[in-house]
Amino acid sequence: MKTFTYTRASTVAEAAKRATPAGAMPIAGGTNLLDLAKPELINPDQIIDITRLPDLNTVTRTSDGTVHIGALVPNADLAAHPLIRQHYPVLSRAILSGASPQIRNMATTGGNLLQRTRCIPFYDPAARCNKRTPGAGCDALHGPNRMNAILGGSPSCIAVNPSDMAVALRVLDATIHVTTAAGTTRTIPIADFHLLPGNTPDHETRLERGDIITGLTLPPPPPGRQVYRKVRDRASYAFALVSVAAIIDADPTPDASPHIRSARFALGGIATKPWRIPAAEAALADQPLTRDALNRAADLTLAGASGHGENDFKIPLARRTLTHVIAHTARNPIPMDPSGAT
Amino acid sequence: MTDTLPKAPLDTPFGPGIDRVEGPLKVTGTAPYANEHTARRIGSPTHPLVGFMVLSTIAKGRLVSLDTTAARTSPGVRLVLTRDNAPPQNDWGPLVARDRFARSQPALHDDRIRFFGQPVALVVADTLETARAAAQTISATYEPETPAVTLDEKTAIIPPTLNGFKPTRTSIGDFRNSYAASAAKLDVTYETPHQSHAQMEPHATTALWDANGEHVTLWTSNQILNSAQKGIASTLQLKPEQVRIVGLYVGGGFGGKLPWFDDALLAAIAARMLKCPVRVAMTRQQMFTATTHRTATRQRIRIGAARDGHLRAIAHDALSHCASFDNFVEDTTTITRGLYGADAITTSALLNKLDLPRSDSMRAPGDAVGMIALECGLDEIAHTLGMDPVALRLANDTQTDPTAKRPFSSRKLAECLRTGATRFNWSARNPTPGQHREGEWLIGTGMASAMRYNLVRPSQAEIILSQTGHLTVRMAMTDPGTGTITILARIASEATGIPPDRITVTIGDTDFPPAAGSGGSFGAESAGSALYNACETLRLRLARTATTENGPLANIPLSTLSFSNASLTNGTKTIPLTQLVPRDGLTTQGSIKPGNEAKDWSQASFGAHFAEVAVSAVTGETRVRRMTGVFACGRILNARTARSQAIGGMIWGISAALFEANPVDPRSGQFTARDLANYHVASHADAPHIDATFLPEDEPVSNPLHIKGIGEVGICGAPAAIGNAIFNATGIRIRNFPITPDKLLPHLPEISL
Structure with missing residues (x-):
């Protein structure tokens, strides 16, 4: 792991500003970031702790039936939340089918949306990976690809998005809320949030530098x-x-x-x-x-x-x-x- | 008639078993493991320096150069150790050695790359983070060659012997004619994958030299400390007494810590060069390549049976691999030689020498994989004959080892099979495959025999009874989580009549008398017997002291004496042992080594496995619903830890049947699973209700404790029982383990609406 600076942000605007420079990364639960940083698969030089940001840790329901989930709600809490269990059981079950209780206690809603692939060459510093090093080549295409994608891939990358939560969010038509470094807010439908790899598999989501996920909304549950x-x-x-x-x-x-x-x-x-x-x-x-x-x-x-x-x-x-x-x-x-x- | 002291009683009822002596330390995280020793000495930094290994990224070839410039100049880096500055070491070997774990194993000594993930440098720095960051700046230039990493009969050799110096080939009867004349015949090939031990505690060592650089202490995680002592001494051109190995707590071994590894050697070298304590721990990823693994196997099994189920012929031919520079040969066919009384039994082995890390022992080496082919093969023949698989095994039971041609000292296979069948409710089974469906799930049951030959290894023990009545046990034994410390305390207590709370078992240190260590299920009987013999000597010394002319029990015959409650008594007169101990205490030794009983008798633990599985008719996912295991292993020393051994082996059987595999990428020669996310073992949710029982059994000859090994029999046959249950559930026979959903999928029925 390369040496990095650690700072704690106290507002979303501050977090967004600090996370803007190349090499800066927000950290919440850290369940994925630390795994990747230790073997230097990613090399942040600034870590901005966003776990103390206010007001991002609740699940609320508005009168029209929309449910808002704060980005810092732990996966475990979200899965167990009465609103989610009652109205969106597919989301509870998807979350509970992933990882372990310890990881779900640490992992957050926003972080889960950003978790990286588990592709074997991606995790192997000795292997070629276009996600890690654009243009390096892909050692999964003709290599250990039992867990890899059969859809949405490209000659550059066939890495699977490993999230269970995101699959449930996709069927629930979730909308992701983002605050930008400029202080503005925008929303991204889950359908558009993750990008197909194409020629740029290192670019995985619609987020820009400095964007902070503040939460997501679920429309009222569809019948069925x-x-x-x-x-x-x-x-x-x-x-x-x-x-x-x-x-x-x-x-x-x-x-x-x-x-x-x-x-x-x-x-x-x-x-x-x-x-x-x-x-x-x-x-x-x-x-x-x-x-x-x-x-x-x-x-x-x-x-x-x-x-x-x-x-x-x-x-x-x-x-x-x-x-x-x-x-x-x-x-x-x-x-x-x-x-x-x- | 001579007056003799009665032997220590061996019939104390142990009840439900006893807790682990060191359990509270382990569950509270306060038991110090190898990587946690502070190794302080005057003039040393507070904490040891930390070494981080750099591993090769090719599987075969020449290391041309290493660019260590950035690493050497990184802040906090104290040493970058490469072949350019590594001290002289003895060459690898000898290749053939009575104790292969005591061989010389140099590192960073030449420019040959022999496997992917071989250490090529060590970076030592003030902190782990600094060392690791600096290590990752080192770049290597290689001249790669094409590695051979795949099992291939065409290039295989016939090895001179198998693991344990067992013969490569055995043959009784006339296989060709017996097989040809059989009413039912089977000729199939089973395959098992490379497997990794993946112990909870990664391999780690803390090294500290004395001020003169002459004697080193290594706190390390190892199963046989005396072998590590010899091997490391030999490698570093030292005398064994210059190397002290300490390893009290070992976080899982399973054979993967029978050898010692470069963490120990490089820590020792760096600590000597830096005149500071140094620790080296492998990362989880490094463990998968820089240690040993269980070889993949390809096994042809031929079985011929008469219509009544009598086995006429068995042939078991196994291919496995060892590293290019090693000679380990998985003894895959061992159990086939002795389990069933067939008319003709032949076994053989072939070996590929590959450019992979060393293969070596993993829990029940040989048998864990060999019994997959044998016991699934039996199931296939039973199905062909239309015979119940339990009945088929009972029909071929034997009290004489068919290949060794000598009697079994004790063998309760039939009792295990019958008891297991009853406990499991085997008779409720539908023998026709694919008939029992519950919604999406196809339900089936299967069974297999279990067998593991018994071993005693030389071991010594020393006990000291203090004048205050406290007994201390000293031996260079290990406890890799098996419960050895606890049973040693129990043996000493039973033999001397001293309550367990007045006994301290000190093991894990080569300053103590040499011990067998832990492996091959031989730990308890080897170390335990040595301890028992030391206790016998102590008893005799105490009894003689008591019955001397001026003693408190003068003129009382030895034959009337017994030890209990820390006293010596003849029933009417009771003398506390403290009155018989001299001021300096009383010290006795005991030892054990294999005797004629190992030549005159075949000794083995036996058992029977029963499993019920549910296989998704949609996806091919298999979930084990329940398992029953019944074992006969002589006397059981501690019911609680014995059960843990049994269920641990059975759960590992689930892993071996359904999950565990470490494929090699043929392009790079690298294992593809390097963490516990990709290397799957059973999770809690995969371990169902497990009913494990030990039958009472009188074992007359194995050792003074009348015990047999229990550490490995639990895995032997367990994967086969699950594979057979999958066949019963689905009618699908998968001969390529593990049985993952993708292998079942092409054979599953159409989805029903």
Whole structure:
């Protein structure tokens, strides 16, 4: 780890100003930043502690049903918050399916949106990585890429966005609130927040230097049952092979196919950003649940998917998981048990 | 008839077991580990200097040069150690050594790169952060060569022996004809991956030399201190008595701390050069390349059986690797030689010498992976025969080791199988695969036998009874979390009748009598037997003192005496031991070494594993729902820590079956998992209800304590039981471990709506 200066910001404006120079980075929970700084995968020379910023640590609901979440709300608190559990269970479950209790206690809402990929060459100082060193090349394309993306990648980068929380936020149409170094505020829809890698995989979000995430808002929950299904190698503390956040509004009909009024779904673990295809959702809207309709939805969701060897299995895995989640949710009013235990 | 003192009783009921003596220190974080010793001495800085290793980034080739300019001039840097300034060391080896952990293992001694992640420099600075930052400024220039990193029969050699100097090939009966005449035949290949020990405590050493630079003390994390002492002394061209190794608390070994590593050597070298204490700890990432691992294996298993299940022929041929400069050979086929009474059994081994880090022992070396092929193979034959897998094993049980052709000293495999089947409710099983579905989940059960041969290694102990009645045990033994300290206290208490609260067990120091260390499940019986023998001598000395002419028990026959409550008694007259101890205390020694019992008898621990799994018919995720393990290992010294060993092994079996693998990137020759996010072991959520039991068993010959090893039998067969349960659940047989979702996925049924 390179030597850095540590300062604590007391206002958002101060944090934004101090975080503006190249080499300056805000730190909140630090669960990702410190891991990356120790082996010098990132090399901040100024760390601005934003954990004491006022008024960013609450979850509130306005009269129109919108919920505002402060950027410093810990992941653990957010998942456990009654408003979230009651109205946005997909978000609670997504958060609780990630990391460990200790990490969720430290990690914040804003920080989770910015967590870096877990791509193996990205973490290996001896490997080539365009994210770390633009133009260096990518050692994942033809290398250890079992966990890498089948969608949204480019010849420069196939690194997966590892966040579970962001997949749920994507299906909930969250809006991210930012204060800029100039002191102005702006909002970014979650759909636009993460960037596809293209030729600049080092540029991962719409944030500019000095931008501070102050929070996010969730519109009132859409109708339907919310589920988060995370497929992973082990039962806990593992990144997703595939995950599906879904909100399915359907009429269960005991002896016939349910009728789907609306379906929203986003996928994680397979793409360079949380993956949601509106056309795929439209293919299911106001339709009976049929294999054809599900196939159309899956085809549209996975259009353009390509494997790179070790991760080829993610294409059928994503299709199967998506199909199952939609069908099962449409049929079942009770929550699925993801553990396998009965 | 001569008057003899009765042997110390070995029948004290141990009940539910006893707590770890050092448990409170460990759970409160106050037990000092190797990296935490302050190693103060007059004239030294308050804290040791800190060394950080620089590792190679190629797997094979020549280190042309290192640019250390920036590192050497970094503030706080005291030393940059490279091959240019490293002191003379003995050459690597000898290659063939009775004790391979006592070999010379030089570092920074030549320009050859032998594996990816080999240390090429050490930076020593005032703080870890300074050392690490400076280390990362060092750039190396290499002449790389293409590394060989993949198992390949075509380039394999036939090794002269296997680990433990076992023969490479064995053969009884006529395999060819027995196999040809079998009604049911199996000829398949199983594969297991490279695995890493990934101990909680990374390898670390603190080194301190005396003022003359003649004697060094190394606080290190190691399983066999006496071997490390010899090996480090040999490497540094010192006498063993110039090297003292201290390692009281070891945060997990699993075979990965049987060898000593460059943290110890480089700390010693740097501390001598700088005349200051130096500590070197590996990072989590460094552990995965700069230490040892379990080799990947490819195993062809052929089994032929008669219609009634009688095994006519077994052939087990295993390929594994060792490092290019080493000779370790995984003894993958050991259990196949002795588990079942087949008419013909042949085993063989091939070895690739690869440009990888050294392979070496990992919990139940040989057996943990070899029993996957054997016990999944048995399951495949049982399925072909339409026979119950438990019945198949019972039909081939034997009290005679078929290859060694000598009786087992004790063998309760059949009892373990029957008891396990009852506890698990095995009879409720549907033998037809893929029949039991609960929603998304396919449910299945499977089982496997467990076996691990028993070993005693030379060990010595010294005990001192003070005049105040306090007993101190001294031996260079280790406790890598297994509970050794606790059972040693219990053995001493049982043998001498001194309550445990008046016994102090001091281990982990080569200034004490040499001990076997911890590994191969031999720790308790080797160290424990030596201690027991020391206690026997103490008892006799005390009894003789008491019964001398002027003694308090004069004219009372030795044969009527017993020790309890810190006293010697014949039932009517009771003398406190303190009255029999001279002012300076009473010191006795004891020792153990393998005797004829190891030649006349085959000795092994046995067991049976049963597992129930749920496999997602959608995704191929497997979750273990419950496991039952029943083991027979002779006398059990401490039920509590014994159970921990058993369930630890079984949970590791879950990891081996479903998660654990460290693939090598063939382009770079580097292991691809270098942290615990990528190297998966079972999480709490993966460890279900586990029912682990030890059967009472009389072991007549193994050692004076009548115990057998318990440290490894829990993993032996456990992965196979899970693989077999997956087959029962799904009808899918995966022979390439671990059984991850991607491997099951192509065979799963269509998604139902």
